[in-house]
Amino acid sequence: xxxxxxxxxxxxxxxxxxxxxxxxxxxxxxxxxxxxxxxxxxxxxxxxxxxxxxxxxxxxxxxxxxxxxxxxxxxxxxxxxxxxxxxxxxxxxxxxxxxxxxxxxxxxxxxxxxxxxxxxxxxxxxxxxxxxxxxxxxxxxxxxxxxxxxxxxxxxxxxxxxxxxxxxxxxxxxxxxxxxxxxxxxxxxxxxxxxxxxxxxxxxxxxxxxxxxxxxxxxxxxxxxxxxxxxxxxxxxxxxxxxxxxxxxxxxxxxxxxxxxxxxxxxxxxxxxxxxxxxxxxxxxxxxxxxxxxxxxxxxxxxxxxxxxxxxxxxxxxxxxxxxxxxxxxxxxxxxxxxxxxxxxxxxxxxxxxxxxxxxxxxxxxxxxxxxxxxxxxxxxxxxxx
Numbered sequence: 001x002x003x004x005x006x007x008x009x010x011x012x013x014x015x016x017x018x019x020x021x022x023x024x025x026x027x028x029x030x031x032x033x034x035x036x037x038x039x040x041x042x043x044x045x046x047x048x049x050x051x052x053x054x055x056x057x058x059x060x061x062x063x064x065x066x067x068x069x070x071x072x073x074x075x076x077x078x079x080x081x082x083x084x085x086x087x088x089x090x091x092x093x094x095x096x097x098x099x100x101x102x103x104x105x106x107x108x109x110x111x112x113x114x115x116x117x118x119x120x121x122x123x124x125x126x127x128x129x130x131x132x133x134x135x136x137x138x139x140x141x142x143x144x145x146x147x148x149x150x151x152x153x154x155x156x157x158x159x160x161x162x163x164x165x166x167x168x169x170x171x172x173x174x175x176x177x178x179x180x181x182x183x184x185x186x187x188x189x190x191x192x193x194x195x196x197x198x199x200x201x202x203x204x205x206x207x208x209x210x211x212x213x214x215x216x217x218x219x220x221x222x223x224x225x226x227x228x229x230x231x232x233x234x235x236x237x238x239x240x241x242x243x244x245x246x247x248x249x250x251x252x253x254x255x256x257x258x259x260x261x262x263x264x265x266x267x268x269x270x271x272x273x274x275x276x277x278x279x280x281x282x283x284x285x286x287x288x289x290x291x292x293x294x295x296x297x298x299x300x301x302x303x304x305x306x307x308x309x310x311x312x313x314x315x316x317x318x319x320x321x322x323x324x325x326x327x328x329x330x331x332x333x334x335x336x337x338x339x340x341x342x343x344x345x346x347x348x349x350x351x352x353x354x355x356x357x358x359x360x361x362x363x364x365x366x367x368x369x370x371x372x373x374x375x376x377x378x379x380x381x382x383x384x385x386x
Contacts, residue, residue: 011234014230014234015234015237015238015241018230018234018235018238019238019241019242021238022212022238022239022241022242022243023242023245023246025212025215026208026212026242026243026246029211029215032207032208032211035204035207036204036208036246036247036250037250039200039203039204039250040197040200040250040251040253040254040258041253041254041257041258043196043200044193044196044197044200044254044258044259045193045258045262047192047193047195047196048189048192048193048196048258048259048262048263049189049262049263053136053188054140054186054188055082055083055137055140055141055144056081056082057080057081057082057083057084058082058083058084058105058106058137058141059084059086059103059104059105059106060078060083060084060085060086060104060105060106060107060108061086061087061088061089061095061098061104061106061107061108062075062078062085062087062088062089062107062108062110063088063089063090063091063092063094063095063107063108063109063110064088064110065109065110065111065112066110066111066112066113066114066115068114068115068116069115070114070115070118070156071110071114071115073152074110074126074148074149074152075108075110077148077151077152078108078145078148082140082141082144083106083141083144086103086104089107092107092109095107095109095129096129099129099131102131102133104131105130105131105134105137105138105141106128106129106130106131106141106145107128107129108126108127108128108145109126109127109128109129110126111125111126111127114126118156118160119160121160124153126149128141128142128145130142182351182352183351187264189263189264189265190263190264190265190266190351193254193258193259193263193265194259194265194346194347194350194351195319197251197254197255197259198319198339198342198343198346199310199314199319200250200254201247201251201278201281201282202285202310202313202314202339202342203306203310204243204246204247204250205243205244205247205281205282205284205285205286205289206285206286206288206289206292206306206309206310207289207302207303207306208243208246208247208289209236209239209240209243209286209289209290209293210288210289210290210292210293210296210302210305210306211289211293211299211302211303212239212242212243213236213239213289213290213293213294213381214293214296214297214298214299214301214302215299217293217297218297218298218299232378232381232382233378235381236290236377236378236381239286239290240282240283240286240290240374243282243286244279244282244283244286247278247282248275248278248279248282251275251278255267265350266350266351267350268349268350268351268352268353269348269349269350269352269353269354269355270349270355271349273349273355273356274345274346274349274350277342277345277346277349277359277363277366278342278346280363280366280367280370281338281339281342281366281370283370283374284338284366284369284370284373284374285338285373286374286377287370287372287373287374287375287376287377287378288309288373288377289302289306289377290374290377290378290380290381291373291376291377291380292305292306292309293381294377294380294381312337313337313338313339314339316330316333316334316336316337316340317334317337317339317340317343318334318340318343319339319343323340335365336369338365338366338369338370338373341362341363341365341366341369342362342366344359344362345359345362345363345366348362
């Protein structure tokens with residue numbers, strides 16, 4: 001019994017020494033340290049502050065050929081936060097020129113006789129020209145414009161029918177009252193920083209362990225490790241532990257120094273559960289990094305292989321395109337991506353406050369995929385030196 005305990009102590013001591021060695025080697029690699037610092041700070045700030053899927057203060061030019069009370073009323077309704085009045089035009093052809101030059105997103109053209117047609121009960125037409133180069137903004141501008149004009153037309157019809165004051169109660173109509181859960185104001189500045197953080201974790205969890213292993217091959221120290229009384233698992237696992245600790249430190253800084261104070265990103269669930277699942281996810285992707293390290297001959301090749309692995313993982317994970325919008329065969333392929341399950345867990349914990357009772361299936365999927373991928377990486381490493 002005492003011999004077994006002595007062997008266990010030696011095993012843990014070797015694990016601790018090799019893990020500390022990995023920390024020292026990482027500190028001697030300024031390129032990887034700068035890359036990690038950039039991904040967990042500057043990149044997240046840039047994504048959260050520059051990207052937006054909302055329509056805010058879109059510049060709108062107006063050509064009013066009617067100059068009536070009705071035309072002034074509908075122009076007034078195109079106001080902030082969605083639209084910003086950018087000036088009035090005397091010639092409608094000037095609006096086309098402004099759109100071509102990118103000086104406006106939309107041009108509203110009100111023809112003569114607009115108010116007269118409304119009062120006579122005839123169809124009154126408007127023209128909205130939209131620069132569809134930014135497709136998302138153009139779609140939102142057209143959608144909001146349709147709502148504004150529709151509301152104006154409904155009120156004009158009520159006025160003409162003598163129902164201006166409280167007349168809606170006597171008419172059948174459908175009222176839409178959307179309610180958004182978890183993000184009631186639909187702040188995309190919450191979504192983009194966390195989404196970019198999950199991508200940074202994916203990149204570094206593949207790159208760091210793989211680069212640590214390739215560094216051993218470059219310096220010729222891997223042969224020294226192989227002749228030492230160490231198993232392949234004892235050689236590889238300390239790299240995963242050290243890089244997991246570095247990634248968790250970067251995640252902590254991103255959450256509490258960038259996402260929460262700058263973008264007011266909520267963290268409603270258990271952070272302990274989030275860190276635990278993140279460590280499990282890093283362990284999963286580390287198997288891919290170690291597998292790539294058995295192919296690469298230097299750190300530059302390792303970086304290229306990491307890109308080849310990360311891009312498909314992100315594309316089929318649902319980060320950029322919801323799985324529901326993918327073809328059926330690709331939707332099935334998303335379940336093979338550990339990032340798809342990690343996204344579900346992360347959003348569920350941080351945004352919804354969900355616990356393990358609701359996320360157990362995604363956590364189980366990460367565990368199963370992690371065991372298979374890491375086991376494959378260990379097998380490939382062992383076979384490389386057989």
